[in-house]
Amino acid sequence: MALLEVTDLEVEFPLVRKTLKAIHGISFNLEKGERLGIVGESGAGKSVAAFAVLNLLSKPGRISNGKIRFEDVELSGLDAKSMRHIRGNRISMIFQDPMMTLNPVLTVGTQMIECLKAHRKISNSDARELSITKLREVLIPSPENRMKSYPHELSGGMRQRVVIAIALLTDPSIIIADEPTTALDVTIQAEIMTLMLDLCKTKNLGLILITHDLAVVSQVTERILVMYAGRVVEEGLTRDVINNPRHPYTRGLIKALPQENKPGERLNQIRGTMPSLGAIPPGCAFNPRCDFADNACELEVPDLMGADSHRAACIHMDKIPAFSDEEAGK
Amino acid sequence: MDYLYFAIRRLLQAVLVMFVISLIGFSIQDNLGDPLRELVGQSVSEKERQALRDRMGLNDPFFIQYGRFLGKAVQGDLGNSYFFKKPALEVIAAKFPATLELVIGATIIIISFALPFGVYCAIRPKSWFAKFIMGFSIIGISVPVFLTAIFSIYIFSVELGWMPSFGRGETRDLLGWNSGFFTQDGLVHLVLPSISLASIMMPLFIRLIRSEMMEILQMEYIRFAWAKGLLPRRVWFLHAFKNTLLPVITVGGVQVGTMLAYTILTESVFQWPGMGFLFLEAVNRVDTPLIIAYIIVVGLIFVVTNTFVDLLYTWVNPTVKLVGQKS
Ligand SMILES: Nc1ncnc2c1ncn2[C@@H]1O[C@H](COP(=O)(O)OP(=O)(O)OP(=O)(O)O)[C@@H](O)[C@H]1O
Numbered sequence: 043m044a045l046l047e048v049t050d051l052e053v054e055f056p057l058v059r060k061t062l063k064a065i066h067g068i069s070f071n072l073e074k075g076e077r078l079g080i081v082g083e084s085g086a087g088k089s090v091a092a093f094a095v096l097n098l099l100s101k102p103g104r105i106s107n108g109k110i111r112f113e114d115v116e117l118s119g120l121d122a123k124s125m126r127h128i129r130g131n132r133i134s135m136i137f138q139d140p141m142m143t144l145n146p147v148l149t150v151g152t153q154m155i156e157c158l159k160a161h162r163k164i165s166n167s168d169a170r171e172l173s174i175t176k177l178r179e180v181l182i183p184s185p186e187n188r189m190k191s192y193p194h195e196l197s198g199g200m201r202q203r204v205v206i207a208i209a210l211l212t213d214p215s216i217i218i219a220d221e222p223t224t225a226l227d228v229t230i231q232a233e234i235m236t237l238m239l240d241l242c243k244t245k246n247l248g249l250i251l252i253t254h255d256l257a258v259v260s261q262v263t264e265r266i267l268v269m270y271a272g273r274v275v276e277e278g279l280t281r282d283v284i285n286n287p288r289h290p291y292t293r294g295l296i297k298a299l300p301q302e303n304k305p306g307e308r309l310n311q312i313r314g315t316m317p318s319l320g321a322i323p324p325g326c327a328f329n330p331r332c333d334f335a336d337n338a339c340e341l342e343v344p345d346l347m348g349a350d351s352h353r354a355a356c357i358h359m360d361k362i363p364a365f366s367d368e369e370a371g372k
Numbered sequence: 373m374d375y376l377y378f379a380i381r382r383l384l385q386a387v388l389v390m391f392v393i394s395l396i397g398f399s400i401q402d403n404l405g406d407p408l409r410e411l412v413g414q415s416v417s418e419k420e421r422q423a424l425r426d427r428m429g430l431n432d433p434f435f436i437q438y439g440r441f442l443g444k445a446v447q448g449d450l451g452n453s454y455f456f457k458k459p460a461l462e463v464i465a466a467k468f469p470a471t472l473e474l475v476i477g478a479t480i481i482i483i484s485f486a487l488p489f490g491v492y493c494a495i496r497p498k499s500w501f502a503k504f505i506m507g508f509s510i511i512g513i514s515v516p517v518f519l520t521a522i523f524s525i526y527i528f529s530v531e532l533g534w535m536p537s538f539g540r541g542e543t544r545d546l547l548g549w550n551s552g553f554f555t556q557d558g559l560v561h562l563v564l565p566s567i568s569l570a571s572i573m574m575p576l577f578i579r580l581i582r583s584e585m586m587e588i589l590q591m592e593y594i595r596f597a598w599a600k601g602l603l604p605r606r607v608w609f610l611h612a613f614k615n616t617l618l619p620v621i622t623v624g625g626v627q628v629g630t631m632l633a634y635t636i637l638t639e640s641v642f643q644w645p646g647m648g649f650l651f652l653e654a655v656n657r658v659d660t661p662l663i664i665a666y667i668i669v670v671g672l673i674f675v676v677t678n679t680f681v682d683l684l685y686t687w688v689n690p691t692v693k694l695v696g697q698k699s
């Protein structure tokens with residue numbers, strides 16, 4: 043049994059006039075120590091899916107269906123006390139913008155120690171020692187002094203390191219990182235990503251990495267989930283999905299990557315934009331933007347098909363020329 | 373170092389504001405009422421009046437007179453009250469403790485109700501109690517103060533006879549402060565006026581605290597605090613509340629000054645022998661030095677509280693950027 047099993051998860055936002063469905067039944071597993079990437083354009087539902095796992099959806103969002111099993115515990119509908127025991131203890135989160143994630147009026151030390159004290163019976167001085175150890179693990183110089191710092195006294199990269207240290211404090215078995223480097227300088231991004239990868243490997247930590255950045259995903263993760271309009275459209279081993287994408291949307295994302303060997307070439311962005319929640323087209327939600335779409339695509343929502351190690355939700359995926367051939371023919 | 377620089381600049385601003393207030397005060401004196409008539413009556417001849425005017429410097433140019441006024445004011449001399457025949461400042465100082473008492477009483481009431489109510493309404497905005505408080509605070513804003521004051525006098529003093537309807541009650545000295553806080557009679561007399569003064573500010577404060585806190589509760593760092601598995605009380609009362617407090621201190625500090633203005637109303641309804649009541653009497657008697665002394669004293673209190681609040685706010689808030697910071 044996998045460490046985390048999400049099955050048919052649905053999330054909706056009941057608004058005053060209508061209910062918007064942000065996640066339309068997604069399923070995925072995470073094994074112990076596995077690193078899973080979730081990719082997709084803005085609005086695909088990546089963050090909503092991640093927050094749903096720990097029941098941290100912003101109001102009025104709610105899980106309307108599905109199961110979230112972590113170890114032997116069902117997380118959806120879990121009582122507040124048991125949920126607190128999971129949050130920040132067994133499953134930690136890292137958010138996108140380290141400027142916004144740390145409380146501006148509390149010191150780094152306070153924000154670390156409180157997390158330990160929430161989950162362990164531990165003295166203040168032991169909590170302090172442990173916090174300093176973790177700060178050292180994320181390569182923060184002179185951690186004793188940093189404990190007294192306020193977040194605004196640290197650079198963006200340092201702040202994200204502090205957030206990572208907080209996430210590691212209680213030795214969780216899963217870290218969910220929602221675009222942990224997007225808000226940082228390009229030069230810092232690689233540093234932070236490398237740090238996270240090292241930590242995950244040495245500690246055998248499960249990682250769910252949410253990102254726009256396919257390059258990062260291919261370096262860090264073992265498996266990928268590609269999301270579009272609240273659904274998983276492709277999933278599989280990272281190298282399979284990247285080298286041989288089966289869904290036209292995934293192909294589009296990969297083609298849009300800047301090519302290192304062809305600098306200066308115009309980026310091949312996918313035409314059109316992600317539909318808003320209230321206006322998701324019938325059938326395959328991607329069909330209005332798809333080069334391979336026909337009338338059949340508008341009829342019904344395709345299921346994920348193919349072998350377990352690599353599946354895609356496209357009725358035409360067998361008719362589409364292989365990715366590498368197409369690239370070569372160009 | 374930055375803070376010192378900021379503090380000095382802020383203090384200079386305060387001095388400048390006081391300077392403007394004194395200028396306004398002096399212009400009023402210059403234009404309002406003839407001091408001679410108050411001093412010597414009608415029987416003195418025009419010639420003697422002119423001589424007297426010269427001797428008192430009333431014929432000097434405006435800025436020379438103002439300079440003289442300022443010089444004396446800095447030494448605490450704001451002229452003599454026509455009516456009391458005593459230094460105006462002394463007259464006001466004698467009434468100050470009564471007003472201070474009222475403001476403190478009202479502040480205590482506001483803090484002990486507005487904080488818990490505001491925070492509660494932010495945490496549980498949909499509960500019936502929160503809706504009740506919010507509804508009530510709308511009524512509170514729209515009903516004029518003297519109506520609530522008179523109404524409460526009618527119910528609690530006239531009908532029920534629980535509270536005295538006017539006056540200050542017995543006072544006692546404690547550590548050099550003569551106040552009604554130290555006697556039971558004094559406290560009983562304080563209840564209605566304090567509530568009435570507090571009720572003016574209460575709705576504003578409840579709404580302020582509620583909206584600030586609700587905004588804070590949407591912040592990403594609050595979500596992160598939940599994600600750390602902290603107890604709700606720690607998220608609410610430390611993470612969110614501490615951030616809520618900063619804007620509330622600023623607005624609240626300014627309101628202390630406004631409250632002083634409202635004491636005029638409250639004191640006159642309850643015949644409270646404080647500065648506000650004194651001021652109304654002074655206006656009726658055209659006691660110009662007293663009026664001006666009042667304006668300057670209240671202005672001073674206003675400026676001092678605002679400056680203090682600003683300095684405190686900057687001190688407490690670690691994220692405020694000091695360079696180029698405006699209040
Ligand atoms: N509180 C909310 N109320 C209503 N709709 C919401 C709310 N939060 C998210 N949504 C909607 O849910 C959809 C998915 O949002 P989500 O934040 O998961 O996207 P994402 O894939 O994380 O995008 P990004 O890359 O921009 O972070 C979006 O259409 C968004 O508008």
Ligand SMILES: [Mg+2]
Binds near residue numbers: 089
């Ligand atoms: Mg997101």
